[in-house]
Every structure is written in structure tokens, then in C-alpha cells.
Amino acid sequence: MLQKKIPLAIVLVFGIISAIQYFVPHPLSQEYYDTMLKWMIGVGSMAVFLALVSFLRHHYVRLKVKEHAPYSAVAILSFLFMTLVGFIGGMGPGSIFQKMFYYVQAPLQATMFSLLSYYMASASYRAFRAKSFEATLLLITAFLVMFSVTTFGNYVPGIPKTLEWIMAVPNMASKRGIAIGVSLGSIATSLKIIFGIERNWLGG
Amino acid sequence: MRAFFIKLANLNRTIIYLIITLGVITPLVVPLNLGQKMSPPTENLYTYIDTLPKGSHILISADYDPSTLPELQPMLEAIIKHAIIRGVIPMVMSLYPEGTGLGIQACEKAKEELGARPDTDYVVLGYKPGFSAVILGIGEDIKKVFPTNYSGVPLDSIPAMKGVKNYKDIALTVSLSGASTPLAWVTYAYTKYNEKLATGVTAVSAADFYPYLQTGQFVGALMGMKGAAEYEYQVNKLLEKNGFEKGKSVFAVRGMEANSIAHFLIMLFIIIGNLGYFLSKKRREA
Numbered sequence: 108m109l110q111k112k113i114p115l116a117i118v119l120v121f122g123i124i125s126a127i128q129y130f131v132p133h134p135l136s137q138e139y140y141d142t143m144l145k146w147m148i149g150v151g152s153m154a155v156f157l158a159l160v161s162f163l164r165h166h167y168v169r170l171k172v173k174e175h176a177p178y179s180a181v182a183i184l185s186f187l188f189m190t191l192v193g194f195i196g197g198m199g200p201g202s203i204f205q206k207m208f209y210y211v212q213a214p215l216q217a218t219m220f221s222l223l224s225y226y227m228a229s230a231s232y233r234a235f236r237a238k239s240f241e242a243t244l245l246l247i248t249a250f251l252v253m254f255s256v257t258t259f260g261n262y263v264p265g266i267p268k269t270l271e272w273i274m275a276v277p278n279m280a281s282k283r284g285i286a287i288g289v290s291l292g293s294i295a296t297s298l299k300i301i302f303g304i305e306r307n308w309l310g311g
Numbered sequence: 312m313r314a315f316f317i318k319l320a321n322l323n324r325t326i327i328y329l330i331i332t333l334g335v336i337t338p339l340v341v342p343l344n345l346g347q348k349m350s351p352p353t354e355n356l357y358t359y360i361d362t363l364p365k366g367s368h369i370l371i372s373a374d375y376d377p378s379t380l381p382e383l384q385p386m387l388e389a390i391i392k393h394a395i396i397r398g399v400i401p402m403v404m405s406l407y408p409e410g411t412g413l414g415i416q417a418c419e420k421a422k423e424e425l426g427a428r429p430d431t432d433y434v435v436l437g438y439k440p441g442f443s444a445v446i447l448g449i450g451e452d453i454k455k456v457f458p459t460n461y462s463g464v465p466l467d468s469i470p471a472m473k474g475v476k477n478y479k480d481i482a483l484t485v486s487l488s489g490a491s492t493p494l495a496w497v498t499y500a501y502t503k504y505n506e507k508l509a510t511g512v513t514a515v516s517a518a519d520f521y522p523y524l525q526t527g528q529f530v531g532a533l534m535g536m537k538g539a540a541e542y543e544y545q546v547n548k549l550l551e552k553n554g555f556e557k558g559k560s561v562f563a564v565r566g567m568e569a570n571s572i573a574h575f576l577i578m579l580f581i582i583i584g585n586l587g588y589f590l591s592k593k594r595r596e597a
Contacts, residue, residue: 208409257570274521286522
């Protein structure tokens with residue numbers, strides 16, 4: 108029972124104080140704010156540590172499943188290797204840790220993301236069809252945006268201005284609507300968390 | 312002819328992949344030298360940094376990991392070089408652990424190519440966990456968030472950090488990101504501390520940031536590979552003018568040429584796909 112009541116009480120008290128603090132320019136309020144910032148950074152650091160423990164636990168469990176075992180073994184070994192290399196050789200310029208990052212991790216991650224272009228090309232070929240009025244409108248807009256973001260688009264009169272208009276008028280109107288909706292949702296969710304109505308963060 | 316287009320519309324995906332590969336590789340091997348024209352968001356950022364007084368400080372947050380490196384790393388390198396050439400001091404930090412290594416790499420390049428001196432012409436602050444708390448903390452006292460630079464040297468003893476306490480002493484903060492991190496900078500640094508902000512983002516997320524450009528919450532922005540190429544091209548001209556031929560980079564400019572060809576091919580595929588669709592539809596109706 109207390110396992111839930113104590114965190115709820117902490118959130119209620121600090122949520123209300125922090126909201127009031129924002130509008131109070133008193134030195135005491137400023138001191139509270141500074142202390143909270145230090146705590147937030149400290150808790151953030153602890154969260155990184157927790158994430159590492161969670162990562163190891165997750166993959167340790169998967170090691171027992173034959174299908175996942177090779178991948179989890181690679182994940183755990185890579186983690187241990189990078190940790191050891193970092194502790195022994197340091198992380199400064201020219202270190203093995205840095206070389207592993209620049210020449211292994213960076214190209215691997217960049218390659219994975221770059222593969223998207225192939226899927227994009229294949230999907231656009233098969234799925235981007237003018238099947239209805241709305242689909243045609245989307246197709247024409249996508250066509251104009253795609254052309255204007257190429258270097259060739261710069262040299263066709265009117266194209267850069269068309270891109271700016273699409274981005275600054277219809278795109279912005281919809282984005283702003285979404286942003287306002289999300290913000291109102293965030294405020295409502297924050298209030299629900301502070302007053303203990305929303306308790307999913309406690310684990311259900 | 313109709314049969315040909317219908318057949319073409321059902322092309323094997325291996326052939327599509329092969330065409331895209333050739334389209335991407337060719338401009339990287341044989342440069343097209345198309346040149347770059349600055350779009351308004353790029354020009355605004357370039358002009359803002361270009362007109363800062365010498366000795367000003369800018370904070371650059373490399374809020375990305377290597378997956379978005381091809382688009383964002385050239386932005387980081389070009390902004391750092393631009394600032395250093397103009398006598399503006401870039402302070403490079405990251406809200407992502409992997410961003411630290413990428414920030415160091417960009418600074419090392421500036422050191423090698425422009426002869427920039429660490430802790431005098433630029434400062435590497437590194438990574439600090441805490442996200443919003445880090446952004447807010449810099450607004451109070453940067454030395455409380457980053458007591459030392461990445462190498463462990465106390466900020467108080469670093470010449471380039473003299474007189475820098477919080478956002479009031481930082482002329483501009485640039486967040487480079489492949490996600491929505493720049494919006495956190497708007498929420499915490501702009502709204503609470505009135506910090507001038509700019510951003511560099513991947514092309515897929517560029518549309519999300521236009522509302523913040525229109526309101527002036529971002530003074531400028533680099534939108535995807537196009538923004539990176541435009542900025543890089545302009546910085547190259549500046550480097551050439553100042554006799555730093557060695558510092559010139561064509562990573563983004565070449566990348567943008569490859570990108571343009573890939574886009575062009577995708578547009579062509581869409582046309583062929585639609586032609587095949589309409590012709591086969593007509594055949595079914597007939």
C-alpha cells in the first residue's frame with residue numbers, strides 16, 4: 108500500500124510546489140529551483156545506470172531462448188568489450204574506445220538508416236497511386252516538395268517559393284493544430300499525474 | 312506500349328534497388344557541381360552567426376546519434392568552422408551520449424584544418440544526463456551543469472569560458488537533432504530564458520519545425536541534407552576567401568547531389584507506377 112502512496116504523495120507535493128515556484132521570484136523559490144535541478148540531473152544519471160542493468164537483465168533472459176541467444180550474446184559481449192576498453196584505455200582522442208565508435212558504431216548506425224532510401228523507392232513505386240481525389244492531391248504535393256528539395260529545384264523559377272508556401276501555410280496550419288492539441292493533452296496528463304488520477308507510471 | 316508500361320509497373324524490387332544504388336553512387340564518384348542556393352531558413356542562420364561580434368559565444372548541442380550522421384554531422388562541422396573563422400567561440404555539448412563523440416570529431420577536424428585551439432577557439436563540454444534539467448540548468452549557471460570540460464579541465468580555468476555564466480552570455484544556441492529535441496530547447500531555453508535558438512534537423516522531421524520559424528522562436532534552421540549542403544557551400548566560400556582551402560568540405564554538397572538523383576529516380580518510379588496503374592485499370596474496364 109505504502110509502495111504506491113509514498114510516490115503519489117511525493118508527486119503531489121513537488122508537482123504543486125514546482126508549479127507555484129515558476130511564478131514566485133523570491134530567493135527561497137530560486138534556491139528550491141536550483142536544488143530541484145541538481146536532483147533532476149542526479150536522478151537522470153541514476154536512470155542511465157538503471158537502463159544498463161535493465162539491458163543486461165533483458166539479454167540475460169533471452170540467452171536462454173535458442174532463437175534469440177546468438178543476438179543477445181553479441182549484445183552482452185559488445186557491451187562488456189566497450190566498457191572494458193573505455194575503462195582500461197580511456198575515451199580520449201585516439202583511444203580504442205573512440206576508434207570503435209567512429210569506425211564501427213557510426214558506420215553501422217548510419218548504414219541502417221540509409222537503407223530507408225531503398226524501401227522508400229520500392230514503396231513509392233507500388234503504393235503511391237492516384238486512386239482518389241485526396242490521393243491525387245497528396246501525390247501532387249509530395250511531387251512538388253520532393254522536386255523542390257533537390258538541387259535541381261533551386262534552378263526552376265517558382266519552385267523554391269512553392270516549397271516555402273507549402274511548408275509555411277498548409278503544413279504549418281496542420282502542425283500548429285496538432286501542437287496545440289498535444290500541449291493541451293500534456294497539461295491535462297500532467298494534472299492527472301500530479302493529482303494521482305493517472306497512475307500508469309506506477310506500473311499499472 | 313501499354314503492355315510495356317504495365318510490365319514496368321510490376322518491376323522486380325531488386326532492379327529498383329540496383330537503379331537507386333547506381334543513382335546514389337554516380338554523383339559521389341563523378342561530381343555534378345550543381346552549386347547551392349541558400350533557402351531563407353539557412354540564410355537567416357548563416358547571417359545571424361556571420362554578424363555576431365568577435366568573442367561571442369554560441370552553444371551547439373549535438374543531440375543525435377550516428378544514425379542521422381550523414382545529414383547532421385556536416386551541419387555541425389560547417390557551423391563550428393563558420394564560428395571559428397568569424398572569431399565566435401563554439402561550445403559543443405550533447406544531450407545524447409553518442410553525440411559527444413560526434414562533437415569531438417567535428418572539433419578535431421576544425422583543429423586540424425583551421426589550426427583552431429581547444430579551450431581557446433572552441434570548447435567541448437561533453438554529455439550530461441538529465442535532458443530538460445540540463446537545458447534549464449544552463450540558464451542558471453553553466454558551470455554547475457558542466458563543472459569541467461570533456462577532458463576534465465575545470466571551466467573556471469578555461470580562457471574561452473571567461474565571462475560565460477548562463478544564456479545571457481550565450482548569443483545563440485543551436486540544437487542539431489534527428490528527433491524533437493529542438494522543441495525541448497524552445498520549451499525550456501527560449502520560453503524561460505529568452506535564449507536565441509536555431510536548429511538543424513533531418514529532412515523527414517523538417518516540416519515539424521516551420522511553426523517555430525514563423526514565430527521567430529528559431530532565428531534560422533538547416534532543413535535536412537539540403538540545408539547542410541547550402542550551409543557547407545557558403546562556409547566553403549568563406550574559407551576560400553580567408554585562405555583556408557584545407558578546411559573546405561564537400562560531404563554535404565556531394566551527398567545532396569546523390570540525394571537529388573535519388574529523389575529524381577523516386578519521382579520517375581512514381582510516374583511509371585501510376586502509368587501502369589491507369590493502363591491496367593483501363594484494360595480491366597475494357
